Amino acid sequence: MDIQRQPVKNRRRFLYLAAAIVAVVATTVGLSRLKPAAPSVELGTLWMDTVRKGPMVREVRGPGTLVPEQIRWISAVTPGRVDRVLVQPGVMVDENTLLLELSNPDVQIQSLQAQRELTAAEAELISLKTNLEAQRLTQVGVVATAKSAYREAQRKAKADSDLVAQNLISTAEAGRSGDQAEEMTARMEIEDRRLAILTDNMKEQLDVQQAQVERLRAIAAFQRRQVESMVVRAGASGVLQELPMQVGQWAISGATLAKVVRPEKLKAVLRIPETQAPDVTVGQAAAIDTRNGIVKGHVVRMDPASQNGTVTVDVTLDGTLPKGARPDLSVDGTIEIERLSDVLHVGRPAYGQANSTVGIFRMVPGSDEAERVQVGLGRSSVNTIEVLRGLNEGDVVILSDMSRWDAVDRVRVK
Numbered sequence: 001m002d003i004q005r006q007p008v009k010n011r012r013r014f015l016y017l018a019a020a021i022v023a024v025v026a027t028t029v030g031l032s033r034l035k036p037a038a039p040s041v042e043l044g045t046l047w048m049d050t051v052r053k054g055p056m057v058r059e060v061r062g063p064g065t066l067v068p069e070q071i072r073w074i075s076a077v078t079p080g081r082v083d084r085v086l087v088q089p090g091v092m093v094d095e096n097t098l099l100l101e102l103s104n105p106d107v108q109i110q111s112l113q114a115q116r117e118l119t120a121a122e123a124e125l126i127s128l129k130t131n132l133e134a135q136r137l138t139q140v141g142v143v144a145t146a147k148s149a150y151r152e153a154q155r156k157a158k159a160d161s162d163l164v165a166q167n168l169i170s171t172a173e174a175g176r177s178g179d180q181a182e183e184m185t186a187r188m189e190i191e192d193r194r195l196a197i198l199t200d201n202m203k204e205q206l207d208v209q210q211a212q213v214e215r216l217r218a219i220a221a222f223q224r225r226q227v228e229s230m231v232v233r234a235g236a237s238g239v240l241q242e243l244p245m246q247v248g249q250w251a252i253s254g255a256t257l258a259k260v261v262r263p264e265k266l267k268a269v270l271r272i273p274e275t276q277a278p279d280v281t282v283g284q285a286a287a288i289d290t291r292n293g294i295v296k297g298h299v300v301r302m303d304p305a306s307q308n309g310t311v312t313v314d315v316t317l318d319g320t321l322p323k324g325a326r327p328d329l330s331v332d333g334t335i336e337i338e339r340l341s342d343v344l345h346v347g348r349p350a351y352g353q354a355n356s357t358v359g360i361f362r363m364v365p366g367s368d369e370a371e372r373v374q375v376g377l378g379r380s381s382v383n384t385i386e387v388l389r390g391l392n393e394g395d396v397v398i399l400s401d402m403s404r405w406d407a408v409d410r411v412r413v414k
Contacts, residue, residue: 038410039405039411039412041405045400047400049347052345052346052393054342055342056339056345057381059335060280060381062310064331066267081249082245082246082247083247084100086100090241095235095236097233099257102232107226111226113223118217121209125209132206150184150185156180235260238260239263241261243259267314267315267316267317268331271310274310275353283298284298287336289334290329295318296318297317347385347399348399350400352375359375362396363395363396370410372410
């Protein structure tokens with residue numbers, strides 16, 4: 001009997017269907033294994049640099065102002081009302097230049113009272129000196145009388161003693177003469193001691209009164225200086241920078257009346273970020289940009305405390321100041337920390353800090369793509385930073401902020 005055969009046409013159809021299914025599966029698997037396309041970044045928006053090897057200068061930079069090294073603040077010694085203002089800020093002055101005049105009747109009255117008390121004390125000193133000298137002279141006369149009586153008694157006692165030996169007078173009468181001589185001796189010694197005490201006491205009394213006079217003289221001189229201080233003088237040569245008082249204002253004791261500076265002797269006071277300040281030391285070289293020239297200088301002082309995230313650094317200026325340099329002028333200062341002789345370095349990335357590891361996009365040689373690599377950074381400067389690992393000399397890297405591409409490891413630069 002005959003066997004029925006399948007049509008060849010149906011077999012081919014099955015083969016085509018199987019091949020199509022295999023192709024679809026293979027395409028799906030291949031597409032799943034493909035990496036996503038790298039996002040594109042415009043070249044004009046990127047900041048790029050090439051890794052170099054060689055010397056590197058470490059610097060720190062900060063804004064600041066020019067400040068006079070010599071400032072004389074003139075304060076009110078005594079309260080008073082401003083009667084006259086004789087000069088205006090900006091003029092050159094010397095130590096004798098009159099700035100303004102104050103008035104205060106109470107201060108003048110106190111000065112007159114102090115002078116009156118001094119005059120009274122000086123008169124009392126003269127009167128005391130006269131009285132004591134008169135008493136001393138009186139006592140000198142008493143001593144002279146006592147000495148005369150003493151000598152007379154001594155002569156009489158000696159004569160009576162000789163007469164007793166010749167039996168011309170009685171022994172009783174001679175004894176009375178001897179007793180009188182002893183009495184005159186004692187009286188003379190007492191008067192001599194009284195004169196010595198009076199003389200010593202006179203010196204002590206005069207010293208006490210003289211000290212009182214000196215105290216009152218010092219008080220009177222102080223009060224006189226108080227009156228004189230109301231005529232305010234500059235006290236130093238320079239430029240009058242500030243004079244805030246106006247006619248009719250009342251100045252309290254200690255209030256600032258004026259400020260005199262030496263404009264030719266200025267220093268720069270820089271505000272260095274506290275993260276960079278630990279490397280700054282006294283004596284380091286600095287360059288101050290005054291917007292009209294650069295002046296060399298060196299660090300002379302660092303503030304021990306940090307304020308608002310910055311540390312104040314004083315830089316004395318060694319060179320000649322350019323034209324237009326004046327107190328309170330805004331400047332930029334750069335301080336040289338150290339010079340590294342042979343290190344791998346690159347421009348400082350916008351997001352990289354010293355002694356840290358960051359991801360940086362490096363251009364793939366021969367292509368327009370950049371890949372992310374982990375780079376170890378070392379010591380930093382204002383615009384450059386040391387590369388410890390992750391990059392080689394000649395590599396081109398992207399220094400711009402690429403935080404928006406943190407989710408990818410490759411970008412295309414077009």
